Amino acid sequence: MVPLSWYMMLSIAVFAIGVFGFLSRRNIIIMFMSIELMLNAVNINLISLSHYLQDLRGQILAFFVIAVAAAEAAIGLAIVIALFRNKATAHVDEVKEMQG
Amino acid sequence: MKYYLLIPFLPLTAFVINILLGKEVLRDKAHWPSVLAVVGSFFVTIVSVLPQVMSGKVINEDLYTWIVSGTFNVSVGFQIDPLTAVMLIVVTTCASLIHIYAIGYMHGDTGYYRFFAYMSLFTFCMLMLVMANNFLQLYFGWEGVGLCSYFLIGYYFNKKSAADAGKKAFIVNRFGDFGFGIGVFMIFLTFGTLYYTPVFANVASIAGKTVNFLGWNVDLPTLIALLLFCGAVGKSAQVPLHVWLPDAMEGPTPVSALIHAATMVTAGVFMVARCSPIFNLSEIAMNTVAIIGATTSLFAATIAITQNDIKRIIAYSTCSHLGLMFLACGVGAYAAGIFHLYTHAFFKALLFLAAGSVIHAVHTNDIQEMGGLKKYMPITYAVFVLAALSAGGVPGFAGFFSKDEIIWSAYASHSSVGKLVWLMGTAVAFFTPFYTFRLIFLTFHGKYRGGHHEEHHGHDSHGSHHGEHHIHESPKVMTIPLMLLAVGAVAAGWVGIPPILGGGAHFAEFLKPVVGHPEFHGTHAEEWGVMGLSTAIALCGIGLAAIFYLRKTDLPEKIAKQFSVIYNILFHKYYIDELYHYTIVKPTLWVADKVIVAITDARIIEGIVNGVPGAIGKFSEKLRKVQTGLAHHYGIFMAAGAFFIIALVLLLR
Numbered sequence: 001m002v003p004l005s006w007y008m009m010l011s012i013a014v015f016a017i018g019v020f021g022f023l024s025r026r027n028i029i030i031m032f033m034s035i036e037l038m039l040n041a042v043n044i045n046l047i048s049l050s051h052y053l054q055d056l057r058g059q060i061l062a063f064f065v066i067a068v069a070a071a072e073a074a075i076g077l078a079i080v081i082a083l084f085r086n087k088a089t090a091h092v093d094e095v096k097e098m099q100g
Numbered sequence: 101m102k103y104y105l106l107i108p109f110l111p112l113t114a115f116v117i118n119i120l121l122g123k124e125v126l127r128d129k130a131h132w133p134s135v136l137a138v139v140g141s142f143f144v145t146i147v148s149v150l151p152q153v154m155s156g157k158v159i160n161e162d163l164y165t166w167i168v169s170g171t172f173n174v175s176v177g178f179q180i181d182p183l184t185a186v187m188l189i190v191v192t193t194c195a196s197l198i199h200i201y202a203i204g205y206m207h208g209d210t211g212y213y214r215f216f217a218y219m220s221l222f223t224f225c226m227l228m229l230v231m232a233n234n235f236l237q238l239y240f241g242w243e244g245v246g247l248c249s250y251f252l253i254g255y256y257f258n259k260k261s262a263a264d265a266g267k268k269a270f271i272v273n274r275f276g277d278f279g280f281g282i283g284v285f286m287i288f289l290t291f292g293t294l295y296y297t298p299v300f301a302n303v304a305s306i307a308g309k310t311v312n313f314l315g316w317n318v319d320l321p322t323l324i325a326l327l328l329f330c331g332a333v334g335k336s337a338q339v340p341l342h343v344w345l346p347d348a349m350e351g352p353t354p355v356s357a358l359i360h361a362a363t364m365v366t367a368g369v370f371m372v373a374r375c376s377p378i379f380n381l382s383e384i385a386m387n388t389v390a391i392i393g394a395t396t397s398l399f400a401a402t403i404a405i406t407q408n409d410i411k412r413i414i415a416y417s418t419c420s421h422l423g424l425m426f427l428a429c430g431v432g433a434y435a436a437g438i439f440h441l442y443t444h445a446f447f448k449a450l451l452f453l454a455a456g457s458v459i460h461a462v463h464t465n466d467i468q469e470m471g472g473l474k475k476y477m478p479i480t481y482a483v484f485v486l487a488a489l490s491a492g493g494v495p496g497f498a499g500f501f502s503k504d505e506i507i508w509s510a511y512a513s514h515s516s517v518g519k520l521v522w523l524m525g526t527a528v529a530f531f532t533p534f535y536t537f538r539l540i541f542l543t544f545h546g547k548y549r550g551g552h553h554e555e556h557h558g559h560d561s562h563g564s565h566h567g568e569h570h571i572h573e574s575p576k577v578m579t580i581p582l583m584l585l586a587v588g589a590v591a592a593g594w595v596g597i598p599p600i601l602g603g604g605a606h607f608a609e610f611l612k613p614v615v616g617h618p619e620f621h622g623t624h625a626e627e628w629g630v631m632g633l634s635t636a637i638a639l640c641g642i643g644l645a646a647i648f649y650l651r652k653t654d655l656p657e658k659i660a661k662q663f664s665v666i667y668n669i670l671f672h673k674y675y676i677d678e679l680y681h682y683t684i685v686k687p688t689l690w691v692a693d694k695v696i697v698a699i700t701d702a703r704i705i706e707g708i709v710n711g712v713p714g715a716i717g718k719f720s721e722k723l724r725k726v727q728t729g730l731a732h733h734y735g736i737f738m739a740a741g742a743f744f745i746i747a748l749v750l751l752l753r
Contacts, residue, residue, distance in 0.1 A: 023735050031731070092731045099729030 007048035015041035028083070028090045032076055039069045103148040104159060104180060107188065108227035110137040110144075115220040122213025130213035131203045134220045138199050141227070142192035145185075153185040154610075160233055160297065167236075174294055179233030183614040186438055187230035187370055190445045193588065194362040195223050197581040201453050202354040204577035205460060215255060215352065222248035226363050230370060235284045235294040238371065242280070242335065245364045246273050252355040253348045262350040269344040276334015276341055283327030286311075290320065300377040307381050325378050325385035328371065329392075336368030336422045339396040343677055345419055349411040353456030356411060361418050361452050362445035369425040369441050373434040376615045380432070387517045390430025390510075394524040397423025399674065401531035405538065406660075406670040409465045410455045413539050417491065418448055420528060424506050427521050433509030434615035435608040439596045440502035442607070446588035447490035447499055451536075453582055454484040457574040458543060462550055467542045469550040476571040479579045481544045483586040488540055490589040492533030493638045498593030503529065504631050505598060505608075511630050512622035522630075529634040533641035541649035600627050 014037055021034030043062045050058025084090060114137035122130040152159065162175035180188070199219060206215050222245060229241025246269075254266030284294065290306055291299045309320040332338070337345035348360050359365070372379060372389065379385055400419035407413045421444045428437035457480040462470055474481045490497035493504065507529065510522040548571075573579065597603020608617060622630075648656050660667040669675065 019739055023732060023739060026732070028731075031735075095731070096729030099727055 004048060004052045007044060011041045011045040011048070013041075014038075014044065026091050026093055028080055028092050031092065032073075032080070036069060036073070039065055102161070103144055104178060104231075105163070106144045107141045107149070107192070108224050108231060110140045111220040111223040111227065113137060115217050115224060118213050118217035118220060122217055126213055128208075128212055130216045131199070134216040135196075135199045135203065137220060138192065138195045138223055141223070142196045145188045145192045149180055149188060150185060153180060153182055158613075162233070171292060172288070174234055174236045176237060177233040177295075178231045179296060180231060181614050182610050183370070183373060183438065184230050186442055186611065188227070190366075190442055191223070191226050191230065191363050194445050194449045194585075195219075195226075195358055197585050198354050198358045198362070198449060198453065201357075201456075201578050201581040202352075204575045205354055205456055206352060211255065215252075218248050218251045218255075219354075219358070222252070222359060222364070226367070229367055233296055235287060235296070235299075238374075239281070239284055242331065242367060242371075243277065245359070245367065246270065246277070246335070249348070249359050249364055252359060253351040255351050255355065259350070265344075265347040265350040269348050272341050272344040273334045276331045278330070279327045280331025280334075283324055283331065286320075286324050286327060290324070296374070303377045303381065319382060319384070321378055321381035322384045325375070325382045326388060328375055328378070329385065329389055332368030332372050332426070333392065334368075335371075336365050336426070337396075337419050338368070338392050338423060338426060339399055340676070342396060342400065342419050343680060346412045346415045346673070349409070349415050353411065353452055353459060356415070357449045357452035357456070360415065361448040365418060365422055366425070366441045366445065369422065369429065369437055372426065372429045373438050373615050376429075376434050379429070380616075383516070386430050386432065386515065388430070389426050390515060390517050390521045393423045393426025393428075393430055394521040395423070396420070397427060397528045398524045398531075399423075401528045401535065402670055403673050404535040405531065406667060408468050410458065410467050410470075410539065410543065411452070411465055413467075413535060414448070414451050414455055417451070417532065417536065418444075420532065421448065421491070424503065424525060424528065427525055428506040428509055431510050431513035431515040431518050431521065432618035433506065433513065435611040435617065436502065436505040436509045438611060438615070439593075439607045440499075440506055443490070443498035443502040443589075443593045446585055446592045447487045447497075450483055450487040450582065450585040450589045451491065453578070453585065454480050454487060457578055457582065458484075460574055460578070461571045464550060467539060470543045470548070471546040471550075472544070472548040473571065474544040477544075477573045479573055479582065483582045483589075484540060484544070486586045487589050488533070488536040490593075491536050492642060493529055493634065494533070494642075495635055497590055498588070500635075501593035501596050501598070501603075504634060505596065507634050508598075508622075508627055508630050509618065509620070511626070512620035513618055514621070526634050526637060530637045530641045533638045534645045537642050537645035538649055541645060545650060546653070598627075600624060600631075 018034045018037035018041060021037065022031050025031055025034065043065055046058040046062045046065070050056065050062070080090065083095065087095060089095070111134070114133040117133045118126065118130055126132070149159075159178060159180040162177040164176055165173070166176050167174045199216075202215065202219070206212055209215065225241045225244025225248060227241075229238055229245060232238040232241060250266045250270045253269050254263050256262045257266075287299060288294055290311075291302055293299060303321075306320050306324075310317045311320045311323060313323055334341045345360060345365065349356055351360070379389065397420045400416040400423065404413050404416035404420065407416065421440065425437040425440050425444070428434070428440060457477065458470065458473060459465060461477060461480075462473070464470070486497070490499040493500045507522060507525045510518050510525055512518075515521075594603075596605055596607030598605050672678070
């Protein structure tokens with residue numbers, strides 16, 4: 001039997017990789033993938049705790065997160081494509097029209 | 101059915117109709133609602149209210165609760181006793197005739213509907229004032245008539261002098277109304293109610309009490325009476341707040357006749373008579389009323405002698421007659437004061453309307469440019485003379501009985517200043533016919549002196565310059581009200597013929613339940629003497645005017661030159677306007693300019709108003725730098741924020 005703490009360790013590791021990737025990379029696709037990693041780290045956490053606590057609500061919530069992530073991926077990729085068509089770049093530092 | 105409610109609310113309805121529909125729908129028919137309403141009020145007064153009051157019934161009913169706050173409780177209520185009935189007759193009669201006259205006088209004016217709307221609103225406020233059964237409603241009517249007066253003085257608002265005169269009337273009245281307002285507060289503080297009946301019933305309980313007012317211990321009845329009298333001084337244009345009334349002549353003539361002669365300005369006298377139980381408690385207040393009245397009366401009468409504006413002369417005459425009414429109230433003869441109010445309303449409204457008829461014909465206000473109008477305007481001339489005989493106190497006419505009543509009351513009363521004010525009143529009895537007949541002789545007799553100028557500065561510029569042969573009598577819609585008012589000016593006084601002349605003094609008897617009857621001491625011989633003296637002196641005034649302005653027309657100028665100092669003082673109205681200009685207006689404007697505008701406005705208010713948004717702007721200028729537009733900066737902020745919050749939660753657990 002795999003103890004709960006291992007799942008948590010995995011979740012933390014995946015989340016940390018996601019945060020690190022999001023903050024250190026400038027390629028918008030990579031940053032996007034990092035966000036997905038963070039979301040999935042949360043999913044691991046939810047599922048493992050759901051099993052541990054014998055409570056189905058965690059799994060339901062995980063489904064919601066997956067649905068949101070799918071929607072977010074669709075919109076995000078559409079934005080990336082629109083951006084690439086206009087600017088011919090996927091580098092976020094070159095996109096700063098919204099500064100104050 | 102409370103028919104008496106129609107009296108104030110018919111004019112209010114007319115006001116609402118006119119202000120909503122007058123401009124677009126009614127236009128030159130705008131007089132219909134107003135005239136019908138006020139004539140309706142007149143008939144309700146005569147048919148429904150007067151018989152009830154004559155039979156001794158006093159109506160005192162609350163219509164609906166206006167304000168309830170703790171122990172403070174005021175209703176919109178109506179009290180109709182003999183005093184109110186007299187005022188109702190005066191107001192509705194004069195208002196009806198003046199409204200009809202105004203149809204002709206204001207014909208073709210651009211603000212026709214506006215004029216009638218405000219006249220109706222004024223009539224409503226005036227009726228609310230006289231019908232009130234509590235001090236707050238009295239105050240409501242009081243301020244309402246002041247507001248309408250302001251609207252109507254400034255009726256020709258694109259003329260600067262008219263706009264200024266409106267402001268002057270309003271601001272000068274503030275001084276009086278301030279005192280009046282405090283007086284009403286004092287009444288509430290003292291009696292715990294504002295209804296007339298309980299206040300006057302308990303009034304004896306405050307006799308001799310003192311109260312701390314601004315650090316002085318003053319006699320309570322004196323204080324309340326003088327504060328109330330403050331309001332009367334402003335509203336009725338008594339010295340020292342008389343300055344607004346002559347300037348108010350900038351308004352259309354029907355306004356001068358209705359508001360500034362017959363009704364609104366007499367509200368002060370009405371109020372003093374209404375509060376007679378309070379005034380009776382204080383000899384100081386009574387003497388103040390008498391002295392102020394007598395002073396104003398003499399003061400305004402002497403000014404009127406030298407003026408040349410036909411309406412201003414009559415305005416000073418109004419001041420003077422109002423002074424006589426206060427004189428009567430001050431010696432305790434309230435009934436005589438109200439009697440004079442009643443007769444004065446007729447003959448003074450008539451004088452104004454006749455003057456308006458003259459102005460309508462010659463398009464100028466300056467009597468030096470008139471003359472010889474008798475043959476062109478016979479009806480106007482005839483009614484003018486009747487009004488003047490009445491105003492001058494010639495025996496048989498309305499003004500004689502009321503003026504004689506006042507002068508006799510002053511002589512015979514127990515008042516400590518009675519003899520003094522009697523002398524002043526007798527002097528006024530000389531000046532009144534003198535200036536009125538000076539006006540008549542200069543206007544209607546002699547040769548026409550106008551037509552020298554291409555441009556005349558008449559009040560109504562609805563017509564080009566008229567040469568002498570264009571002068572014509574006014575239309576019937578104006579002359580018929582004149583003739584009806586002339587009947588009043590001659591006959592109104594016959595209800596109060598004193599017993600010594602074979603009358604029954606019915607007027608004083610009628611008012612006795614409200615204002616009481618003063619005790620006189622004097623013999624019949626004295627009464628005949630006083631009456632004979634004032635009559636002889638009045639006839640002297642007419643005679644002297646005839647000598648000066650009919651026979652030896654160069655004499656007035658010679659005398660004016662001989663006594664140029666006195667003449668100048670009178671011509672410049674005792675320099676009161678100048679005095680106020682330098683002592684009050686200029687310092688106020690200086691303070692406004694140097695302190696209010698320069699410091700309060702420019703520094704403090706604009707400092708706050710501009711400073712706060714300025715500071716916010718500067719702060720945001722800094723803050724927006726945070727918004728770099730770089731996605732990873734936002735990411736770092738989010739991560740740092742999350743880290744910080746989690747750390748905080750963990751550490752504080």
